[in-house]
Structure formats: C-alpha cells, structure tokens
Amino acid sequence: MTEADQQLLAIASTPVHSIADVVAVFEAIENAVPENEGIHWFNWLYLTVTKSVGASMDTLHWNNPDWLARLDVVFAGLYLAGLRKCLTQAADAPQCWKVFIDSRNDTRLARIQFAMAGMNAHINHDLCVAVVETCREMGLAPTHGSAIHADFTQVNQLLDKLIDTAKEELKIGLLGQVIPDLGALEDRLAGFGILASRELAWTNAELLWHAQVIPALADRFLAGLDKTTAMLGKGLLLPV
Numbered sequence: 001m002t003e004a005d006q007q008l009l010a011i012a013s014t015p016v017h018s019i020a021d022v023v024a025v026f027e028a029i030e031n032a033v034p035e036n037e038g039i040h041w042f043n044w045l046y047l048t049v050t051k052s053v054g055a056s057m058d059t060l061h062w063n064n065p066d067w068l069a070r071l072d073v074v075f076a077g078l079y080l081a082g083l084r085k086c087l088t089q090a091a092d093a094p095q096c097w098k099v100f101i102d103s104r105n106d107t108r109l110a111r112i113q114f115a116m117a118g119m120n121a122h123i124n125h126d127l128c129v130a131v132v133e134t135c136r137e138m139g140l141a142p143t144h145g146s147a148i149h150a151d152f153t154q155v156n157q158l159l160d161k162l163i164d165t166a167k168e169e170l171k172i173g174l175l176g177q178v179i180p181d182l183g184a185l186e187d188r189l190a191g192f193g194i195l196a197s198r199e200l201a202w203t204n205a206e207l208l209w210h211a212q213v214i215p216a217l218a219d220r221f222l223a224g225l226d227k228t229t230a231m232l233g234k235g236l237l238l239p240v
Contacts, residue, residue: 042118063147
C-alpha cells in the first residue's frame with residue numbers, strides 16, 4: 001500500500017457520529033486525495049451534497065429530522081467502509097466499489113464519470129442498506145408513503161439543482177483537459193439517473209427489510225444488487 005493510500009485509509013477509519021463528523025472526514029479526504037485521482041471528484045460531489053443536507057436541517061420542514069440525520073451518517077459510513085475494504089481487503093469489497101477504485105487513476109476518463117460512478121455504487125448498492133440499518137436502529141419500518149419516505153423524497157429537491165450544476169463543472173478530463181466529444185460523454189452517463197436511482201433504492205430497502213426474515217435470501221439479494229451495480233459502474237467508466 002502506498003503512503004497516500006495509508007493516509008486515505010487512516011482518514012476513512014475515522015468514526016463518524018454526526019453530519020458534522022461526516023463533513024470533517026470528507027474534507028480531509030478532499031485535502032488528501034489529489035485532483036488527478038477519481039476519488040477526489042466523487043468525494044467533492046458527496047461533500048457538497050452532505051453540506052446541503054446538513055444546512056437544510058434548520059431551513060426545511062422534516063417529519064423526522066433525527067431519522068434523516070442518522071441516515072446521512074449511516075450512509076456515509078458505508079462509503080467509508082467501501083474505501084477501507086478496497087484498500088485492505090479487495091477480495092471481500094463490494095464489486096461496485098472495486099470497479100470504481102480500480103479506475104481511479106485512468107486519465108482517459110472525465111471527472112463527471114468518476115462522480116457518477118461513485119454515486120452509482122453508493123446509491124444503487126449502499127442506500128437501501130443504509131435505510132434498513134437506520135430504520136432498525138430507530139424502531140421504524142421503511143414503508144412507501146410514510147413520513148420518513150416523505151423526508152427521503154424531499155432530499156431529491158436538494159439534489160436536483162446541485163447535481164445539474166456539478167455535472168456542468170465536471171465535464172472535463174480527469175487532468176482538467178477539454179473533452180473532445182461531449183456527445184460521447186453524455187452517452188456514457190445516459191444510463192444513470194440519481195433521482196430515479198434513489199426511488200429504486202427505497203423500493204429495494206423495502207424488499208431487503210422483508211427479506212431479512214430469510215437471511216440467505218437477503219444475502220443473495222445484496223449479492224445480485226452488487227453485481228448489477230458493478231456492471232452499470234463499468235459502463236459509466238468506459239473511456240470517452
């Protein structure tokens with residue numbers, strides 16, 4: 001393991017208990033990982049989103065702000081766990097995260113590809129797990145149309161403008177170079193939509209919640225989800 005990866009591992013091993021903790025760890029990753037590495041750009045986007053969610057706790061009405069804040073922390077913990085496993089136990093790491101990490105130095109890719117590939121792994125694979133774990137902790141159930149589902153959906157309003165703005169800022173090569181064919185780049189990104197993926201993640205959380213009574217079924221469900229998410233990640237990370 002390189003010295004840089006050892007530093008990243010140490011940061012990713014920092015316990016997080018609040019949104020403020022998450023922001024601090026993400027800022028440390030941003031400072032530690034150079035701009036010529038793909039992790040930097042997913043982390044940059046995730047940090048922007050996390051700050052927005054944190055600020056919204058005091059500016060928007062939430063049905064259950066404690067649940068939402070805890071979800072944010074549990075969700076971030078899965079990203080950090082994915083980093084740790086890829087750096088230390090690659091064979092046991094989720095394939096969707098391994099696909100992302102293995103491509104992090106590919107200078108043929110655009111910054112937006114790394115940002116979206118990271119979001120793909122985190123939303124399509126991790127988010128349903130985070131919802132289930134948070135609900136279990138707080139004695140709730142992930143039910144469509146519930147108060148917490150309304151909070152979950154309201155986050156989409158925060159994401160919509162942020163993601164659109166970020167996409168425009170990140171449509172350059174990993175090293176800052178101009179992308180010669182933006183149409184080809186758009187084709188790479190066309191198969192992944194964050195808002196639609198979040199809605200699917202909620203449905204998957206409900207399925208996982210009910211599958212828990214049959215542990216082997218829950219394990220197979222997550223294994224299949226990891227496989228399909230990894231396949232989409234490979235498509236997002238094809239060179240332009």
